[in-house]
Amino acid sequence: MNTVTRPRILVVGAGFAGVECVRRLERKLSPDEADVTLVTPFAYQLYLPLLPQVASGVLTPQSIAVSLRRSKKYRTRIIPGGAIGVDLKSKVCVIRTITDQIVNEPYDYIVLAPGSITRTFDIPGLTDHAFGMKTLAEAAYIRDHVISQLDLADASQDPDERASRLQFVVVGGGYAGTETAACLQRLTHAAVKRYPRLDPGLIKWHLIDIAPKLMPELGDKLGSSAQEILRRRGIEISLGTSIAKAGPEEVTFTDGRVIPTRTLIWTAGVVASPLIATLGAETVKGRLAVAPEMNLPGNDGVFALGDSAAVPDLAKGDDGAMCPPTAQHALRQGKHVADNVIAALRGQSMQRYVHKDLGLVVDLGGTDAVSKPLGIELRGLPAQAVARGYHWSALRTNVAKTRVMTNWLLNAVAGDDFVRTGFQTRKAARLKDFEYTDAYLTPEQVREHIEGTGRRD
Numbered sequence: 001m002n003t004v005t006r007p008r009i010l011v012v013g014a015g016f017a018g019v020e021c022v023r024r025l026e027r028k029l030s031p032d033e034a035d036v037t038l039v040t041p042f043a044y045q046l047y048l049p050l051l052p053q054v055a056s057g058v059l060t061p062q063s064i065a066v067s068l069r070r071s072k073k074y075r076t077r078i079i080p081g082g083a084i085g086v087d088l089k090s091k092v093c094v095i096r097t098i099t100d101q102i103v104n105e106p107y108d109y110i111v112l113a114p115g116s117i118t119r120t121f122d123i124p125g126l127t128d129h130a131f132g133m134k135t136l137a138e139a140a141y142i143r144d145h146v147i148s149q150l151d152l153a154d155a156s157q158d159p160d161e162r163a164s165r166l167q168f169v170v171v172g173g174g175y176a177g178t179e180t181a182a183c184l185q186r187l188t189h190a191a192v193k194r195y196p197r198l199d200p201g202l203i204k205w206h207l208i209d210i211a212p213k214l215m216p217e218l219g220d221k222l223g224s225s226a227q228e229i230l231r232r233r234g235i236e237i238s239l240g241t242s243i244a245k246a247g248p249e250e251v252t253f254t255d256g257r258v259i260p261t262r263t264l265i266w267t268a269g270v271v272a273s274p275l276i277a278t279l280g281a282e283t284v285k286g287r288l289a290v291a292p293e294m295n296l297p298g299n300d301g302v303f304a305l306g307d308s309a310a311v312p313d314l315a316k317g318d319d320g321a322m323c324p325p326t327a328q329h330a331l332r333q334g335k336h337v338a339d340n341v342i343a344a345l346r347g348q349s350m351q352r353y354v355h356k357d358l359g360l361v362v363d364l365g366g367t368d369a370v371s372k373p374l375g376i377e378l379r380g381l382p383a384q385a386v387a388r389g390y391h392w393s394a395l396r397t398n399v400a401k402t403r404v405m406t407n408w409l410l411n412a413v414a415g416d417d418f419v420r421t422g423f424q425t426r427k428a429a430r431l432k433d434f435e436y437t438d439a440y441l442t443p444e445q446v447r448e449h450i451e452g453t454g455r456r457d
Contacts, residue, residue, distance in 0.1 A: 007033070008107045009034050009107070009110075009345075011039070011110075011113065012086075012112050015048075015113060015307075016330035017115075017330040018113035018306070021337050021341075022076050025342070026074070028342055037107075038079070043069060045066045046135070047400070048327065051139045052182075052363075055180065056143065056183035056187040057143055059407045060403070061136050063407050080097060082095065082096055082436070082439070084096050084102075085278040085449070086110065086112070088281070091107055093110060094441060109344065110301065112304040113330075116270035116271060116273060117274070118431060125246035126266065128430060129247060130266040130431050131145070131263070131264065131265045131266065131429065132434055138434055143420075144420045144422065147420040149166065150192065164249055165262050166198070166202045167263075169264050170207050171266050173214045173215060174267065175215060177207065178214060179365075180267055182229075182230060182235070184265075185235055186366060187416065207236070208243075209238075209239055210241065210242040214226055214239065222377050226362060229368050243264075266431060272287045277443075278441055278446050287307075287308055288309050290304050292312045292314055292353055294311055305333040305334065323355075328358060358373065360372045361390050369386075373390075
């Protein structure tokens with residue numbers, strides 16, 4: 001075959017699902033069977049579950065950013081940008097490159113794994129004043145910001161300013177919010193010992209969630225254990241509560257309380273990438289409705305998986321149940337979709353996706369953790385060993401595993417240096433600056449763009 005006639009496989013997104021799919025395609029397809037292209041703004045896979053440990057300084061940023069160019073079998077072409085629209089009829093993906101150039105990328109098979117964005121609500125001031133925890137840059141920025149609040153509070157002569165800089169609010173009682181609050185509280189608790197002018201009692205962390213329970217997936221006993229650990233550390237937990245409005249120096253809770261703070265971290269869930277809405281296809285709660293084989297019914301060569309796809313959870317045996325947006329499912333779906341793409345390419349039958357959840361792990365820092373592997377409830381050091389063992393084994397390369405293990409050991413022995421890098425001091429880093437939700441096209445705009453530019457084959 002020559003290059004022109006080889007089938008073109010386009011994978012959108014370099015998260016767990018997209019990278020696992022690409023790597024399996026590289027291993028199982030011969031070079032002359034198909035051309036594989038990956039669309040991603042960054043040439044690395046981010047290990048999202050460990051972001052709170054980057055924010056708290058336990059891990060360095062590069063330790064959880066796994067390079068996509070280390071594979072010995074690497075042959076995938078990477079387009080540095082983000083997909084902003086897909087025309088299923090023309091089989092063209094519209095991409096905005098990192099230099100803001102708009103290009104059309106035709107495909108024969110497309111795998112949609114664009115992930116998710118932070119779920120926000122119409123709360124006054126939220127996107128202008130809240131930080132997110134979805135990207136490496138946000139985690140690094142939050143670390144600098146939290147340490148800077150200690151520096152500024154120590155230098156301030158105004159007791160009101162000092163109080164507002166030493167109060168921190170995290171919204172979201174899921175895994176991301178709970179681990180973020182836990183890890184950053186440990187950071188401030190350790191750092192304040194280096195500030196003799198600051199009263200440790202002034203540092204207050206608030207974890208709030210509209211749900212009646214913290215991490216309900218863990219069950220009542222483990223959820224209560226996690227709450228007890230956090231409360232013992234001094235974190236104030238408010239359930240059945242959310243944010244009414246946010247300002248630069250205070251946050252108003254829905255129960256009427258006004259908390260003076262310069263730090264609002266929003267981790268209240270995720271929603272599918274806006275890219276899914278550009279397809280004009282059926283969705284379930286914003287996620288693309290796909291068959292158990294993870295293909296889009298009525299559209300040959302279209303597959304979707306991960307956070308942006310409503311994949312039926314056949315393992316639960318519950319009609320209508322969908323796979324949760326977890327790394328565990330994304331990793332396995334990536335491999336499964338690659339196999340189904342290859343089956344479609346070779347004219348073979350595709351297989352349905354079935355995976356039983358192996359359990360949950362929550363790392364609260366230090367020796368504190370709660371885990372539920374295979375339904376077994378663990379607390380303390382055994383739970384911490386399971387949590388870190390799972391994360392360590394899930395890292396894709398030996399280099400990443402070595403870096404993470406070295407960071408953990410060094411932090412355990414030497415503690416943290418509380419260094420504020422200042423790399424992004426003058427760059428905005430609120431929710432509105434990282435989500436880019438206004439970059440996507442409508443289905444009509446996608447069609448107009450393609451008709452106006454012509455389909456590039």
